[in-house]
Amino acid sequence: MIPQGSHEAADAADSFDPLRPLLTRVAYRMLGSVADAEDAVQDAFVRWLGTDRGAVREPAAFLRRTVTRLCLDQIKSARHQRETYIGPWLPEPLIDEAEEDDVTLPLMLALERLSPLERAAFLLHDVFGVGFEEVAATIDRDAAATRQLAARARTHVRDARPRYKLEKEQGLQIANAFFAASRSGDMGTLGALLAADVGMWADGGGKRPAVDRPVLGFDTVMKLHRGLAVLFGKYGSTLVHTGTINGLPGFVTREADGELQTTALEITGGKIAAIYVVRNPDKLRHMH
Template sequence: MTSAGHEDAAVGFDALRPVLMRVAYRMLGSVADAEDILQEAFIRWMKVDRGEVLEPAAFLRRTVTRLCLDQLKSARHQREAYPGPWLPEPVMEEEEEEDVTLPLMLALERLSPLERAAFLLHDVFGLAFEEVAITIQRDAAACRQLAARARTHVRDSRPRYQVSRSRGLELAQAFFVASRNGDMQALGTMLAADISVHADGGGKRAAASRPILGFAAVMKFHEGLAVKLQEHGSTLVRTGFINGLPGFISLEADGEFQTTAFDIEDGRIAAIYVVRNPDKLRHLH
């Protein structure tokens, strides 16, 4: 293979990188792991006889999916011992139009690797079951069953909030101001009665060791948190959409980033997802 041939192959891979990254990230919930998968897929792409590959996009999607399935076997074991709630690494989007939101990604965690692959490839990325079957090396009938089981598990995790892009960002901004200023009255008007807070510190930064459930418990938590925030400070970096949900990135007193995302239902915040684990925030720098 000439250097020009290698260069063309690399250019072709880079053109497909965004969609391959979407597959890998949604399979794994980790930006770093997804990047590792793409690096391995690139190495295999450069070694394969590309003259025998009729559809590079399909070949690379299959390669990435199979590598992710292998990775999930070890990742699932690691998450069983994860300290406190586990949340996927936050990805900041410019728009709210996101095919896999944070609640849906959490629901995917409860699926088997094959169910997860079948659901994502067919329901999210729109592949025919015949292509899904080739990718995960099962027959089409089995893939339909895998996707159907997955669909049952994740049905309630589809996007629930019905607010405009601007309203979602306004709510995120208002939450930041009220929570940092200790304005509990304003904060209370934003929260649903069944509000929940999920915080991922990864055992490396302070975070609630289990979800905080219910209006009273969440308000009490933020009352105590506001005192600390007013004393130590917290700076809004930007608002935006984090894994499809309105939210913000903040710089906290310890010099580390934090992301806060909101699942909104009927105009009120139904769930708050906070990522504080520094290992999951490095890509935001």
């Protein structure tokens, strides 16, 4: 005989599990952390388990609202943690995720500069296509205020949205060329790949060596890579995978300390405009 609680859990899982991928995407876009997103979704499942599910007319809307509210609570503590974060903060890298929306890494960084309610309104409406009435109920604001929140967010993130779609193959070719030139010390080829106003951000989180502030401008980025090329030549850097990282072309490497590292490249007009490197091992655990 199967205990009644087992039947309840199985019933809850049957209705919840098909929605889990979407809920995880919502949570990750809100939080920028794979582990925190999974925790929020699991907390939502626990609440779903204790809900009178027969009284819920639209489970997807109910659970999306639950996850969003859990994320809003989480953002408050996350913001405090980031005030004391060592060096630049970057979201945890997602490798070769399904291209179901256009939230690339630069847009995720722009979302970090929004208020939590602006972020929720923008993501739910503009990215996930949720109507303003439901968004308003989710964030506990009226529809007019919710529209204003989304409009403000749209204005703030406009420059972070790509104007032209980069062909995937072209992006991967540039990523492979960047890896080869940066690791071999071919500064001529490397320089030809970079935009004049290129910038580089490296997230070590105080756990691994990384530049502690953005490196901005062609000359400064080139100078940094000349020094890195010496280290790569001495200690090695192994290419593990080339693909998309948070919607950008890039690659995964295993560095001399045995740890993984991701490099994502923002490409504009055929040139690399930004380089995003994640070295913090805490942000790479899910990749193992």
